[in-house]
Amino acid sequence: MPHDLVIRGGLVVDGTGAPGRTGDLAVSGGRIAEVGAVSGRGAREIDADGLVVAPGFIDPHTHYDAQLTWDPSASCTSWHGVTTIVTGNCGFTLAPCRPDEKHLVVRNLERAEDIPAEAMQAGIEWTWETYAQYLDAVARWPKGINYAGYVGHSALRTYAMGERAFSEPATAGDLAVMKRELADALAAGAMGFTTSRTRNHETADRRPVASRVADWSEVRELVQVMGDLGAGIFEIAGEDTGRDLDRQRDYLRRLRELAVETGVPVTWGMFSSRFMPDAWRAYFATLDDTARAGGRMFAQVHSRSLAVVLSFETRLPFDRLPEWREVRQRPLDEQRALLRDPEVRRRLVKAAAEAEYGRVVGAEARKPDYEWTMLMEDPCGPHRSIAEIARERGVDPVEALIEVALERDLKAFFVQPLFNENFDDVLEMMRHPRSVVTFSDSGAHVSQIMDSSLQTQVLAYWVRRRQALTLEEGVRMLSLEPASAWGFHDRGLLREGLAADVIVFDPDRVAPEMPEVVNDLPAGARRLRQKSTGFHASVVNGHVVLRDGEHTGAYPGRVLRGPLATAR
Numbered sequence: 001m002p003h004d005l006v007i008r009g010g011l012v013v014d015g016t017g018a019p020g021r022t023g024d025l026a027v028s029g030g031r032i033a034e035v036g037a038v039s040g041r042g043a044r045e046i047d048a049d050g051l052v053v054a055p056g057f058i059d060p061h062t063h064y065d066a067q068l069t070w071d072p073s074a075s076c077t078s079w080h081g082v083t084t085i086v087t088g089n090c091g092f093t094l095a096p097c098r099p100d101e102k103h104l105v106v107r108n109l110e111r112a113e114d115i116p117a118e119a120m121q122a123g124i125e126w127t128w129e130t131y132a133q134y135l136d137a138v139a140r141w142p143k144g145i146n147y148a149g150y151v152g153h154s155a156l157r158t159y160a161m162g163e164r165a166f167s168e169p170a171t172a173g174d175l176a177v178m179k180r181e182l183a184d185a186l187a188a189g190a191m192g193f194t195t196s197r198t199r200n201h202e203t204a205d206r207r208p209v210a211s212r213v214a215d216w217s218e219v220r221e222l223v224q225v226m227g228d229l230g231a232g233i234f235e236i237a238g239e240d241t242g243r244d245l246d247r248q249r250d251y252l253r254r255l256r257e258l259a260v261e262t263g264v265p266v267t268w269g270m271f272s273s274r275f276m277p278d279a280w281r282a283y284f285a286t287l288d289d290t291a292r293a294g295g296r297m298f299a300q301v302h303s304r305s306l307a308v309v310l311s312f313e314t315r316l317p318f319d320r321l322p323e324w325r326e327v328r329q330r331p332l333d334e335q336r337a338l339l340r341d342p343e344v345r346r347r348l349v350k351a352a353a354e355a356e357y358g359r360v361v362g363a364e365a366r367k368p369d370y371e372w373t374m375l376m377e378d379p380c381g382p383h384r385s386i387a388e389i390a391r392e393r394g395v396d397p398v399e400a401l402i403e404v405a406l407e408r409d410l411k412a413f414f415v416q417p418l419f420n421e422n423f424d425d426v427l428e429m430m431r432h433p434r435s436v437v438t439f440s441d442s443g444a445h446v447s448q449i450m451d452s453s454l455q456t457q458v459l460a461y462w463v464r465r466r467q468a469l470t471l472e473e474g475v476r477m478l479s480l481e482p483a484s485a486w487g488f489h490d491r492g493l494l495r496e497g498l499a500a501d502v503i504v505f506d507p508d509r510v511a512p513e514m515p516e517v518v519n520d521l522p523a524g525a526r527r528l529r530q531k532s533t534g535f536h537a538s539v540v541n542g543h544v545v546l547r548d549g550e551h552t553g554a555y556p557g558r559v560l561r562g563p564l565a566t567a568r
């Protein structure tokens, strides 16, 4: 019997971190059949000479809940070597939800995760009420990727409380409904329970999302449900402790106690910040304190800075200033012509420099800091600031911004880093023994932040350009480490008998591409799309889903259910 597929003559980097070895990999029946020298032929063969053969990457922090209903390929994530995602992070899920209360779920997701409501209305066919029904629906959909999901607090809360979820504490009755639904979701295969307590997560009308209305005792009781069942992970988008050290200590103490008391693994995403350079260290110290006290806690970190992406094709910080609005509401061709007119330009530069941003533009828009507004010249960064470019050219920063945009046919992207500005911190956090490199937030923030290329950033920047990680370390960070932390024990490694999730890439070329602005969401809504170069093939459960960056039309992805469901 020939194998279904043989990947021949590649450098096999197996996910453990051990040195890569040249060899073959055979796949049969969706599983890895042999690794090493494979003598038998494959019904299909891939020549991997000069290429790396590695386990498909796993990204446990995504928000594909909505997108997966209209995009079975899970782009952009799948373009960056990812073959398994976990979704439903930060309290946001599409279930449980009654058919007539969809608007409450959409309200939680829309602004907090920047997924257009009209795309969700047009794109999602709601055929479920309970979480179990939802997972069964996902299992039926074609998927180019393996999918695991948490159940989210905001959904549980709106399910139990309706409109009251956005304003009131839960009664004993409400809490009983939430606990029952949570236990049912875990039994159906949810990976765990997630919540958000950060002020960043608001509804479109600027109110807190439902989970934020809960007091800590509600969170504790829900996490205890997992503790009692002995299964599930708790993910939290944490409280904003800012510079208040007392609040920070209080929050971290509560987290530690929760992990120790319930025995449930606790996880959260962490960035460094130029405004509070050492804050992340206190959080990371809590990881070690928790371990010493007998609990389990791990951080989720990113591989570069998190940044808002601006461009003339999307939005600029000046768009709402009257002088700018006049120009910006026109088609791009007309904007181009106007921007070339020295008189118009002088007016725009003056307006941008003198505007009272807070009053005219609204509380959230501050005058741009041009030292921290960068021109994206390559996708990996770090990037040069507009201030530096302006000094070089001897012009005002706004003039420089317009010039470089015109030189690139208005397709230039500008990035304003929000977090992780210091790449030394980024590397230190990635290397910490209690961190996992994930936190891409893919599927969310689709119009303004570009972070789903986290995996290709590791390979192109940290491995190849900086040589701060070996190829084997980089692959391990993206495969075995998340697989172990989330309990995907038959993935994340190239070993006989494990699921055949395999990627084949060129180690000298693999990289994220520059982003582009596209209108490919349901109802024509806009998003940033970022592809990659250097991937030769992606294999999911033994089937080739991507070949040279193009989808093959195969959808062999599965729902990966959590431990309680698999034990049934």
Ligand SMILES: [Zn+2]
Binding pocket: 061, 062, 063, 089, 090, 237, 441
């Ligand atoms: Zn998130």
